[in-house]
Amino acid sequence: MRLLDGRSMAAEIGRYVVDEAERLTVTGKTPTLAVVLPTADPAARSYSHIIERTAGKVGIRCELHEPSGGLSALVDTVDALATDPLVDGIIVQTPLPDGGSSREIGERIPVDKDVDGMNPASLGRLALGLPGFAPATAAAVVEILTRARVPMAGARVCVVGRGPVVGKPVSLLLLAEDATVTVCHSRTRDLVTIAHEADIIVSATGRPNLIGAGFVRPGATVIDVGTAVTDAGEVGDVDAAAIAPVAGALTPVPGGVGPVTTMLLLRNTIRAAQPG
Numbered sequence: 001m002r003l004l005d006g007r008s009m010a011a012e013i014g015r016y017v018v019d020e021a022e023r024l025t026v027t028g029k030t031p032t033l034a035v036v037l038p039t040a041d042p043a044a045r046s047y048s049h050i051i052e053r054t055a056g057k058v059g060i061r062c063e064l065h066e067p068s069g070g071l072s073a074l075v076d077t078v079d080a081l082a083t084d085p086l087v088d089g090i091i092v093q094t095p096l097p098d099g100g101s102s103r104e105i106g107e108r109i110p111v112d113k114d115v116d117g118m119n120p121a122s123l124g125r126l127a128l129g130l131p132g133f134a135p136a137t138a139a140a141v142v143e144i145l146t147r148a149r150v151p152m153a154g155a156r157v158c159v160v161g162r163g164p165v166v167g168k169p170v171s172l173l174l175l176a177e178d179a180t181v182t183v184c185h186s187r188t189r190d191l192v193t194i195a196h197e198a199d200i201i202v203s204a205t206g207r208p209n210l211i212g213a214g215f216v217r218p219g220a221t222v223i224d225v226g227t228a229v230t231d232a233g234e235v236g237d238v239d240a241a242a243i244a245p246v247a248g249a250l251t252p253v254p255g256g257v258g259p260v261t262t263m264l265l266l267r268n269t270i271r272a273a274q275p276g
């Protein structure tokens, strides 16, 4: 089984981002990403710091905003960033403060700054094939398949999970790549049979070891988006040891989808900073 190394793919994309950031900076435009961290959630904090560090390495300015006054302070922060001409991209970390909804906060991010596809209008644009930003994680799945030269056109793909951040948008992106997509969820009957028919399985549930050997057809590619923190550390949805003798390729957790996601967020910031 081939391990699809997200870290080296991210490094490759990073070289492009460095060049583009430099090109913009010499014209007087420093590409800038605003990361909004509205709660003390440790996972969100740790991801925000990863974004900050990675942005620093590729020449993107990253502002961390930590509004501490609950939902109204978050709204004020996002509204100010929305009209700030120096800010090119905005990502709001979840969880949101009590009473906040991703839809309502997302709607306050202008689509041209919505580098993590949180505005419902961005998902609508994706569905219609219009220009816009997909959530970086969903885009990372397609980026990995492309870089690993796994054919998507005509392939049967089983997406496990229908959430608005991964499952739904990745299904739309794969459809746009001419894959035949089956979207599964917690109410799907006989998931194992559906998954076993697939050339590519994309799992985004957060249920450790959900995908075992019986789910994977010999030679299939498995993209593990899930992240859950257990006593064994960060784990994905896939029982990697069990599927290793059957699968053709797998993204590891950690070190698969995660690093590519962060770099695509930064590549989206470069795109948002381009003039016109």
Ligand code: NAP
Pocket: 137, 160, 161, 162, 163, 164, 165, 166, 167, 184, 185, 186, 187, 188, 191, 204, 205, 206, 207, 210, 225, 226, 227, 228, 257, 258, 261
């Ligand atoms: P979500 O919105 O809660 O969606 C989870 C989906 O999993 C739901 O559609 C749910 O079905 C489905 N599901 C749960 N248990 C299932 C089961 N036993 N069989 C089949 N489907 C099942 O979560 P999300 O935001 O999409 O995130 C999913 C996972 O991806 C999480 O582990 C998250 O941490 C991870 N993630 C990783 C990255 C990254 O960069 N690596 C980024 C974002 C998210 P129902 O709709 O029927 O409830």
